[in-house]
Amino acid sequence: MNPKEKQFKKAYEANFTKVMRLCMGYVEGENAMARDLTQEVFVKVWESMHKFRGESSFDTWIYRIAINTCLLNLRKNKPFVKNYKVEEVTALEIPEPETDKAQMLKQMYACINKLSETNRAIILLELEGMPQKSIAEVMGIRHEAVRTRIHRIKNELTKCIQDG
Amino acid sequence: MVDFNALQSQWKNQKNLEPGDDDYELVTKRLKQLRQDQWITKLVLFGTLVVLAFFFIYVSAFKNSTMTIGLSLMMGSLALRILIEFYSTKKLKSIGTFVSVHVFKAKLVNYYKARTKTHYVVSPLIVMAYIAGFMMMLPLFKMNLSPGFYLYIVISAIVVLLVLGAFILKKVRQELRDLKTLQQLE
Numbered sequence: 401m402n403p404k405e406k407q408f409k410k411a412y413e414a415n416f417t418k419v420m421r422l423c424m425g426y427v428e429g430e431n432a433m434a435r436d437l438t439q440e441v442f443v444k445v446w447e448s449m450h451k452f453r454g455e456s457s458f459d460t461w462i463y464r465i466a467i468n469t470c471l472l473n474l475r476k477n478k479p480f481v482k483n484y485k486v487e488e489v490t491a492l493e494i495p496e497p498e499t500d501k502a503q504m505l506k507q508m509y510a511c512i513n514k515l516s517e518t519n520r521a522i523i524l525l526e527l528e529g530m531p532q533k534s535i536a537e538v539m540g541i542r543h544e545a546v547r548t549r550i551h552r553i554k555n556e557l558t559k560c561i562q563d564g
Numbered sequence: 565m566v567d568f569n570a571l572q573s574q575w576k577n578q579k580n581l582e583p584g585d586d587d588y589e590l591v592t593k594r595l596k597q598l599r600q601d602q603w604i605t606k607l608v609l610f611g612t613l614v615v616l617a618f619f620f621i622y623v624s625a626f627k628n629s630t631m632t633i634g635l636s637l638m639m640g641s642l643a644l645r646i647l648i649e650f651y652s653t654k655k656l657k658s659i660g661t662f663v664s665v666h667v668f669k670a671k672l673v674n675y676y677k678a679r680t681k682t683h684y685v686v687s688p689l690i691v692m693a694y695i696a697g698f699m700m701m702l703p704l705f706k707m708n709l710s711p712g713f714y715l716y717i718v719i720s721a722i723v724v725l726l727v728l729g730a731f732i733l734k735k736v737r738q739e740l741r742d743l744k745t746l747q748q749l750e
Contacts, residue, residue, distance in 0.1 A: 412591070416583040424581070431580060435587065442591045443598065448662045461662055468661040468668045474745075504574060517749040521665060527575045540664025558566040 408446055411458065416442075418459075418528060419466045425524040426470040429509040437473055441466045456537050463530070463538045467521050474517070504561070511560035515553065522546065523553045609650050613643060630700055637697025641690045648682060669746065676743035683736045695725070 401409070419441050423434040444465050452461055512520055518539065525535045532550065536543040616639045623635070659671045698721055706714050 409588070412588060413583070416587070417581045420581040420583075421575070421578060424578070434581075435584070439587060439591050439594060443594050444661045446591070446595055447598075448660055451660060451662060464664060464668075465661045467665050468663075471665065471668065471749075472661075472672075474749075501574060504571075505578065508571060508575065518665070527572050529572065529576070538665060540666030554568050558568055558571070561571070562566045 404449065408442075408449060411445065411462070412442055415459070415462050419462065421528065422463070422466050422524050423470060425509070425512050425520065425527075426474065428513050429506065437470060438466075440473075441469045444469055457534065459530075460534050460537050463525060463528075463534075467524075467538065471517070507561050507564065508557075511557055514560060515556070519549065519553045519556075522549055523557060526550055526554070605650065605653070609646060612646055616643060628704070631704055634697045634700030634704070637693045637700070639697075641693040641697065645687075645690050648686065652679065652682070669749065673743065673746050676739060676746065679739050680743065683732075683739070687732065687736075691725075691729070 416438065420434055420438045423437040423441070424431070427433040427437065441462075445462060448465065452458070512523060515523060518541075521539060522535060525538060526532075530538075532546050533543055535550075536546045539546065620635060620639065623631070656675055659668065659675060661668065663671070702718070705717055709717070
């Protein structure tokens with residue numbers, strides 16, 4: 401393994417779960433689709449690694465790639481609709497009872513999906529616990545604008561979840 | 565009352581999001597495929613141009629001025645269309661995904677606007693040049709080919725033109741939809 405491959409594998413292992421979580425927010429929690437998107441993100445990370453200048457943190461850089469890749473995917477599949485085939489739903493299929501946590505997550509995905517594109521990206525980064533200054537860097541908007549927006553989106557999201 | 569911190573904690577504790585055993589392998593496979601595709605594209609582009617040039621020399625088109633112009637128009641327009649597609653694909657890929665979301669969106673919109681111009685201005689000119697070239701060649705075909713084969717060439721050219729036209733139209737519509745989607749994103 402050459403130094404570039406080593407660096408890439410390290411970045412891959414350190415960031416896979418974070419990127420996966422972000423992609424889940426774009427595909428309403430569909431694990432296979434999110435996994436596919438995450439792989440696409442890391443293909444782009446590999447292709448752009450030589451362009452990383454260290455002007456922002458590596459995390460910020462990867463999140464930019466992740467959100468832009470999801471945005472590209474959105475362009476291909478908008479609006480995101482879960483594709484269930486009729487034959488997949490059989491009478492024998494008995495869904496397992498969902499825990500409160502699983503239900504809450506499902507509700508979260510649905511509410512995140514209702515947000516506008518920019519608001520969705522911002523709240524996904526906020527949920528990751530990213531500092532607001534870094535969110536502003538990822539999004540390319542002013543720090544103050546992010547701060548006021550986050551407050552509003554949080555209210556919108558919690559209200560949506562509460563109303564079910 | 566739903567608490568945001570509780571939501572955040574649940575968000576971060578989601579299960580089954582770790583990399584699977586074959587995920588890394590799939591990423592490297594995709595990279596390999598990507599490199600292969602780039603080579604194939606270059607090969608197809610180069611191959612097409614070589615075949616066209618060879619055909620031009622083979623039929624000694626340069627000995628007859630009408631044939632020279634006719635074939636040049638047909639082959640030139642075909643080559644130009646392929647070159648435009650090649651350049652476009654390269655341009656789309658050159659939009660780095662590592663820039664901020666705001667900049668990325670603006671660059672994508674500009675890309676699709678440029679594509680729209682190509683579809684509305686350049687593509688019709690290319691099709692017209694191709695048809696003009698074909699029309700110039702028709703008397704030569706009639707003179708040198710049997711009536712049956714001549715009829716076959718005329719009919720197949722119309723069919724090919726219609727099929728290609730429908731294909732291009734479908735692609736144009738899809739790209740216009742993409743542009744609209746991007747412009748509507750807030």
